[in-house]
Amino acid sequence: MSKTGALDLASGLGGKIKKQEVQSAVEQYEKYHVYHGGDEESRKTNYSDMVNKYYDLATSFYEFGWGESFHFAHRWQGESLRESIKRHEHFLALQLGLKAGMKVLDVGCGIGGPLREIARFSSTSITGLNNNEYQISRGEELNRIAGLSQTCNFVKADFMKMPFSDGTFDAIYAIEATCHAPDAVGCYKEIYRVLKPGQCFAAYEWCMTKHYDPKNQEHQKLKAEIELGNGLPDVRSTDQCLEALKLAGFEVVMEKDLSLDSPVPWYLPLDTSVFSITSFRLTSFGRLVTKTMVKTLEFVGLAPAGSDRVSAFLEKAAEGLVNGGKKEIFTPMYFFLVRKPL
Incomplete structure (x- = not known):
């Protein structure tokens, strides 16, 4: 089951980074971003280090507040977040x-929440691709608990250089993961390569919408907050994403920003003006409780030095996401279904 207690949160902070090195890792991660003097080129050049540090530092927070599936969702009135x-x-x-009977690949699988849910829902065998050792170790433990170790597995690798033969998979998907790629075309080409001809790739992608103005300073600020708080080299536009898919060789079957017709705003769980019993830890008061708890755990030595700074940049991310959503300049659910030609 997910790590839900204070000591669970403390034990996971820093992932595979040595406890005494967490604060240094936080400082190195922050320096990749605009808020701390970094730039897009350095983030793209060092994306693997940046993304690995991010997930070592942030995974325990995600699991504590969000559960096993680290993503947003189209949501109906009266429907819970889960x-x-x-x-x-x-x-x-x-x-x-x-x-x-289908062999499926989950690109950037996190700790495997979607992998387990989709495997049970569809009776398929799913391989989770992830370049973060800590997340894979958590995923393997959760697969074992769920009884899926025989049908689902994890492979540690970079999705820009996958260790699979051409045409290995019957279907491939990614959920809010390929946004970490330094080069969308290169990433989609790798996915195209390992997918069987005639088969499909589907994803939810993080994108700036047509309402984003790159010359607007407030829009730039929100974009920078999202990049800092979510380990992103850049946030591409929906048009750039679609063009990259076509350049990779895919035929577009369907594409749509699902946030546009979501009855409940996708950012609602992070909106501090809203209170929720079922998503208490994501509310303003719940996040204050978590922040205070992390400070205390760090002070008494149960959580490593630097943990509170991780909490702070995740808070900054939440602000950027909510404001980006309210201004309709950002979406975490640009959905597409594309096919590799025969």
Whole structure:
């Protein structure tokens, strides 16, 4: 089960980074970003180090506050966040036409929450690709608990250089993961290569929308907050994402920003003006409790030095995401279904 207690949070802070090196890792991570003097080129050049540091530092917070699936979702009125997350994953499986016997790849699988849900929903065998050792160790433990170790597995690798033969998979998906790629075309080309001809790739992608103005300073600030708080080299526009898919060789079957017709705003769980019992840890008061708890755990030595700074840049990310969502300049659910030609 997910890590839900204070001591669980403390024990996971820093991931595979040595406890005495966490604060240094936080400082190195922050320096990649605009807020701390970094630039897009350095983030792209050093994306693997940046993203690995990010997930070592942030995964325990995500699991504590969000559960096993680290993503947003299209949400109906009266539907809980967890219900919407599961339905969001089921929608992806249905669009891909997943069925028993298919060999599926989850690109950038996190700790495997979607992988386990989709595997159970579709009776498929799923390989989770991830370049973060700590997340894979958590995923393997959770697979074992769920009884899925025989049908689902993890491979530690960079999605820009996958260790699979051409045409290995019957279907491939990514959920808010390929936004970490330094080069969208290169990433999509690798996915194209390992997918069987005639088969499909589907994803939810983080993108700036057509309302984003790169000359608007407030828009630039929000984009920088999202990049800092989420380990992103850049946030591409929906048009850039679509063009990259075509350049990689895919045929576009469907593409749509699902946030546009979500009855409940996707950013609602992070909106501090809203209180929720079911998502208490994500509310303003819940986040204050978590921040105070992290400070205390760090002070008494149960959490490593630097933990509070991780909490702070995640808070900054939440602010950027909510404001970016309210201004409709950012979406975490630009959905596409594309096919590799025969």
